[in-house]
Amino acid sequence: MSNKRRFLYFLAIALSIIYLLWRIFFTIPWQANIFTLIFALLLVISEILSNLTGFILIFFRMLSTKKKWNLVIPDYSTSQPLPDVDLIIVTHNEDVDLLRKTINAATYIDYPDKSKVHIVVADDGNRPEVMALAKHYHVSYSGMENNQQAKSGNINHTLAKLHAPLFAIFDTDMIPFSGFLRNTVPLFTENFQQLTDDPDHTDPLGFVQTPQSFYNADIFQFNLFSEKIIPNEQDFFSRDVNILNGGNQRALFTGSNAVFLRQAVDEVGGFPTDTITEDFELGTMLNMAGYISLATKIPQSSGITPIDMKGVIKQRTRWARGVIQSCRNLHIFTNRHLSFINRIILLNTYFYWWAFFRRMIYMIAPILYALFKIQVVNANFWILMVIWAPGYFLLHYVMGDTSGMGDTAKIRNERWGEVQETFFAPYLFIPVILESLGIKAKKFKVTAKNVTYSLKDKLYILPYLTLWTITLVAIVKFNYGKYGSEILVGSVITFWLLMHFVNLSMCLFISMGRPVYRKNERFIRQVTGSVQSSDGQWHPILTEDVSEGGVAFQTTDGPVKDIAEGDTIKLTVKHQDFDVQLSGKVARISHRDDTTIYSVQVTVAPDKNRDHYLQLIYDGANKTLPSVQDTWVTPFDELYMNLVVRARTYERKLSRRFNRF
Known part of the structure; x- marks a missing residue:
């Protein structure tokens, strides 16, 4: 980092601290009524915490070196024996077809000695159909009944039967790529060698976390028609924040797609059972026990994320309550066994879940003054401009500048972060308060990934609509x-009201939902194969994209006259050395430049055909979705686009209705 940039960062922090000191000592209305005073204090505390989390992120980015940011995956050590690895696929009550994809993918994972890879399905439902699925794929099955300790109990029960020095954890919906072990295990063998060569200056590696990646558009991408514009909302943590944590050898475990040193987990007593976020707590327990943790940048698995309001809110509520529980269990404010860096990371994580409470305070504060003349900040406009504006805008510039340091392009800017905070705020701030007071939820369930749009689901719009109208x-x-x-x-009040109005407008569009027509996600996969035309001739093809229900391809020997829309055809696609047999109906023939593209709805024969085809589809990230943000498109552009798209949708509906008459 250049000295000029470093100076700019320090200046942003210094100006922000000056502003906060001014806010604390000169702007609080101490003589106001109790309601105004309490709200004024909550606003100041919210500003302090918001700035603090920003300072921590800037601090970590300044600490980050190119070497720390770019974790290099070594080759397998030639001086260390290749370790056995247990691959544990954890399932509760998820759909068997979803589980099939993950088990199938696990059987295709590359390893120099496949006999050292042991796949186990950990099923706490003891379901016969899951046992049959495990038997079909020739993998082990670990069933249990009356599990009272949720996911942790299931994993601990399975670990008691296993003995490999390394093990990996996968959720049911997290499909591993074939290179998963190649991009994780060598970090352990390298660490084993370093411990042998220099045990006094080497910390043992406890676990390696790969990014949480998803092959379908999330609720922000999908409902805002932004599948080509913004990355998955969770990418900011997995491919940015947790990379910084890993650069300090304190990556957080995020529940799946990670490889562990068995000895380390045994040493801390297995997976903790006193929290619903056992992942977050276990990672910290390993760090406290002296083990380091790393995070890789390139996804090595991919799953499905919920896109319905009920599923998303339920999922985040569980995470919020769980992290609060774990932070209480770990005593993050007073625990003497936490290192300085570890404590900072945990505090930052803890305060993140309070961001939604702060967002509610930020939305309500200008409304109180605009509608009821309740002044929670005693400040002269010109003094406010001198003290607040420089630090605020410089800090936001710095936050945007630091995003995507190293080789990582920008994943999310501050404005998008505010939209996402606003979306979760009405539903998370109360659970966070209750959990902080020790009032726990009665029961938690695994988040369903299927989309539902009942009347009850549509009522989720009410908090946004209420706040939007008031604003x-x-x-x-x-x-x-x-x-x-x-x-x-009055421009400062108007500025904040307008910012919140834009954010709430985006939330309205998100909560309105969007019809889901596609049954299966498309993946860009270019593989060779052949197609049989109606005259019986076979023609070579190259696929454009594939899905479980369809294939788009071009014939490499030119357009085929004997293939027309509606035709039933046979085709093969190559996966490894296997020709996958498909049959289907030509749904559409389109033209791009001088190329003819055939889109076919397909069915695939069972067993080996199906297994190879599933692997062809899911072995790799979904490149139809962006990994970085389109910086030319702002939330204001998105707001305008959604207005236009939805207006045209309603126009078409009205037109069809009136045309009936």
Whole structure:
């Protein structure tokens, strides 16, 4: 990092601290009524915590060196024996077809000696159909009944039967890529050699976390028609924040797609059972026991993320409550066994879940003044401009500048972060408060990944609609009848009202949902094969994309006249040395430049055909979705685009209705 940039970062932090000191000592309305005073104090505390989390992120980015950021995966050590690895696929009550894809993918994982890879399905439902599936794929099955300790109990029960020095954990919906072990195990063999060569200056490696990656668009990408514009919302943590944590050898475990040193997990007593976020707690327990943890940057597996309001809110509520539980169990504020870096990471994680409470405070504060003249900040406009504006805008510039340091391009900017915080805020701030007070939820369930749109689901829009309406009224009422200097003096209030209004408008669009027409996700896969035309001739093809229900391809010897829309055809696609047999109906023939593209709805024969075809589809990231943000498109552009798209949708619906008459 250049000295100029470093100076800019320190200046942003210094100006922000000056502003916070001014806020604490000169702007709190101590003589106001109790409600105003409490809200004023909550606003100040929220600002302090927001700035603190920003400072921590900047601090970690300044500590990050190119070497730390770019974790190099070594080759397998020639001086260390190749370790056995247990691959544990954890399932509760998920759909068997979803589980099939993960088990199938596990059987294709590359390893120099496949006899050293032991695949186990850990099923706490003891389901006969899961046992049959494990038998079909010739993998081990670990069933149990009356599990009272959730996912941790299931894993601990299975680990008691296993003995490999390394083990990996996969959730049912997290499909591993064939290179998963190649991009994780060598870090352990390298560490084993370093411990042999220099045990006094080498810390043992406890686990390696690969990114949480998803092959379907999340609720923000899908409902905002942004599948080509913004990455998955969880990418910011997995491929940015946790990489920084791993650069400090304190990566967080995120529940799946990780490889562990068995000895380390045994040493801390196995997976903790006193929390619903056993992943977060276990990772910290290993760090406290003296083990380091690393995070890789390139996804090595891919899963499915919920896109319905109910599923997403339930999932995040579980995570929020679980992290609060684990932070309480770990005593993160007072625990003497936590290193400085470890404590900072945990505090940052803890305060993240309070961001939604802070977001509610930020939305309500300007509304109180605009509608009811309740002043929670005693400040002269010009003094506010001098003290607040420079630090605020410089800090936001720095936060954007630090995003994507190293070789990583920008994943998310501050504005998108505010939209996502606003979306979760109405539903998370109460659970966070309750859990912090020790009031636990009665029961938690695994998040369903299927999309539901009942009347009850549509009611999730109400908090956003209420806040949006109040904010709009506040903007109009506050600015109505003002001229000249009055508008200027009130511009700070108007600025915040407008920012929140835009965020809430985006939330309205997200909560409105969007029809789901596609049954299966498409993956860009270019593989060779052949197609049989109606005259019986076979023609060579190259696929464009594939899905479980369809294939798009071009014939490499030119357009085929004997293939027309509606035709039933046979085709093969190559996977490894196997020709996958497919049959289907030509749904569409389109043209791109001088190329003819045939889109076919397909069915695949069972057993080996199906297994190879599933592996062809799911072995690798879904390149149809972006991994970085399109920086030319802002939330304001997105807002306009959604207005236009949805207006045209309603226009078409009205047109069809009136045309009936």
